[in-house]
Amino acid sequence: MTDYLLHLADTTLILSQRNSEWCGHGPILEQDIAITNISLDLLGQSRNFYQYAAELISQKNGNTVTEDSLAYLRDPSEFKNVLLAELPRGDWANTILRQYLFSEFQFILFEQLKNHSDTQIAAIAAKGIKETTYHIRWSKEWVIRLGDGTAESHDRIKAALSTLWAYTDELFIPAEYEVNLGIDFDIMKKIWLEKVIAVFEEATLSIPENIVMQTGGKNGLHTSELKLILTEMQQLQRTYPGAEW
Amino acid sequence: MVNNNTISKEKIWEILGTVTDPEVPVLTILDLGIVRDVVVTNETVEVVITPTYTGCPAMDMISMNIRIALAEHKINNVKITSVLSPAWTTDWMSEAGKQKLKTYGIAAPNKNFEIPEDGVECPLCNSINTRLISQFGSTACKALYQCNDCKEPFDYFKCH
Incomplete structure (x- = not known):
């Protein structure tokens, strides 16, 4: 159970960190916010x-592990986030599409x-x-706006899709610690695909073909990107152990 | 140190009614409906609260402000427990709270606009000829609107 909790925590933390890179850099103020x-x-x-x-x-080990020590003092190979979360933010289209793909998944997961x-x-x-629910509504509107927008916005989100799609299978392939939790991954994938395809149709996008799916994040096998994020995010606690605001 | 035997539950609720939300200072934490229970025992006063939004940074500050308010009444053995279930909803906001929000210039949550697009009432001129600028506003709990009549931009406290 703790491995699964860490997987959920790591995925949301790393995606949060990625999105926060837009702080002060969003295309316009409202979207930055x-x-x-x-x-x-x-x-x-x-x-x-x-x-x-x-x-x-x-409770189990009798030691004092805290939310902070879990976030700030574990090494990349101990992180169990999905690869999708750690990929570079890319351009706005890439950030939007990643958020949309993830939010649709997260909604179905939380429903279970x-x-x-x-x-x-x-x-x-x-x-x-x-x-x-808010994240889906917002990111979905943007996917449609960019896909069915100008030639440039269409090209950009299409490019994002061809990059990100390879990381979607991992969401639905259970790691060992996910097997006996009563989560139906097949059903989740079916519902997710239906929703995503409907939005893609409206956005005049189609699922790229012949994509080799990438996995590993759930088991600690990450891209080199994770190390860079953690170096930045953990720097303070690594340099000044126990520092508090 | 005051013996908790002399403190009534009602008194604690009364003190909690003076603690305001750091982000929306016209609302008390009772207006917001985030205090779920108060348990007074011989040793401690336990205040059970529930977060509004999961990531709301005001929650840590609210906990601290509760401690400060109680400490001012010499109540120091305070335990603050945060519960997630049942999840907080804007339905728990008091009518008085909604009125205070409007006076403050923030449109109160309205169940009729579950998907807030059109018809949110401008808190300044009461027009319903308003439009959504962004589903995300200056804090996690608000969306940004503009009134098409008086042209004022305003915050809408989202239904949750």
Whole structure:
């Protein structure tokens, strides 16, 4: 269970960190605020998962693990986030599309988790799903706007799709720690594909063909990007252990 | 140190009614509906709160402000517990709170606009001829609108 919690926490933390790179750099002020608000929601979700994981680990091992030590003091190979989350932010189209693909997935996942037998996981999911609803609505509108927009916006989101699609399978391939949790990955993939394809049609986009799917993040096998994110994110705690605001 | 035997639950609720939201200072935490329970025992006063938005940075500050408010009444053995379930909803916001929001210039959450697009009432001129600028506003709980009549931009406290 703790591995699964860390997987959920790591994915939302790393995606939050990626989106927060837009802070002060968004295309216009309102959209800068939107993407950083989403970043904040993801960070909140990740804190909930880390706090719960820390509680379980501390109970089991009798040591004091905290949400901060889990986020700031683990090495890249210990992170269990999906690869999709750690990819560079790219241009606006790439950031938008990644958020959309992830949010649709997260909504379906939380729909399942909110009925989970573990009441704390269920509570976190039931809380998070309200926020995810906004994330989907916002990112979906942008995917359609860019796809069915100008020649340039279409080309950009099409390019983003050909890059990101290779990282979507991993969302639905259970890691060992996900096998006995009562999550139906096949159903999730079916629902997700239906939703995504409907939006792509409206956005005049199509799923790229002959893509070799990439996996590994859930088991700690990451791209070199993760190391760079963590170097930046963990620098303060690594340099000044125990520093507090 | 005051013996908690002498502190009534009602008194605690009364003190909590003076603690305001750091982001929307016209609202008290009772207006927001985030205090779920108060438990007074011989040793401690436990205040059970629930976060509005998962990532709302105001929650840490609210916890601190609760401690400060109670400490001012010499109540120091305070335990603040955060619960996630049932998830907070804007339905728990008091009517008084909604009125205070409007006076403050923020359109109150309105269940009729579950998908807030059109018809959110301008808190300044009461026109419903308004438009959504952005689903995300200056804080996690707000969306940005503009009134087509008086032209004022304003915040809408999102239904949640």
